[in-house]
Amino acid sequence: MLKKEYRLKKKYQFNYVYRVGKSCHGGFLLLVFSKSKNANVKIGISVSKKVGNAVQRNRARRLLREAISIFIPKLKINYNLVIVAKQTILNKKLPEVANDLQNVLKKAELFV
Numbered sequence: 001m002l003k004k005e006y007r008l009k010k011k012y013q014f015n016y017v018y019r020v021g022k023s024c025h026g027g028f029l030l031l032v033f034s035k036s037k038n039a040n041v042k043i044g045i046s047v048s049k050k051v052g053n054a055v056q057r058n059r060a061r062r063l064l065r066e067a068i069s070i071f072i073p074k075l076k077i078n079y080n081l082v083i084v085a086k087q088t089i090l091n092k093k094l095p096e097v098a099n100d101l102q103n104v105l106k107k108a109e110l111f112v
Helices: 011-020 054-074 094-107
Strands: 022-025 029-035 042-046 079-085
Touching: 011 029, 011 042, 011 079, 022 094, 029 094, 042 054, 054 079, 054 094
Parallel strands: 042 079
Antiparallel strands: 022 029, 029 079
């Protein structure tokens, strides 16, 4: 579980990131990010109904939450991130998802 201080919660926060943010694609996920005025990085996770049934979507959410928690201390502050799962995430294990997320974060230049 992400700590409360690192979460995007409201719909308007997600909409802001989608509207003004930039995106980077990975094999299993899409990262949309934008600058913010927050002192911390804020992260939201989105999984569409296209990914699968409720069990599969929840598993994808859990995988993404665990993968991003590894990298939170290394991320730049003052950013909002939205991670969107792709359908290809369904049969993957945590190391593969974490590796893909790391590559996408490097591509987006979000590491300190």
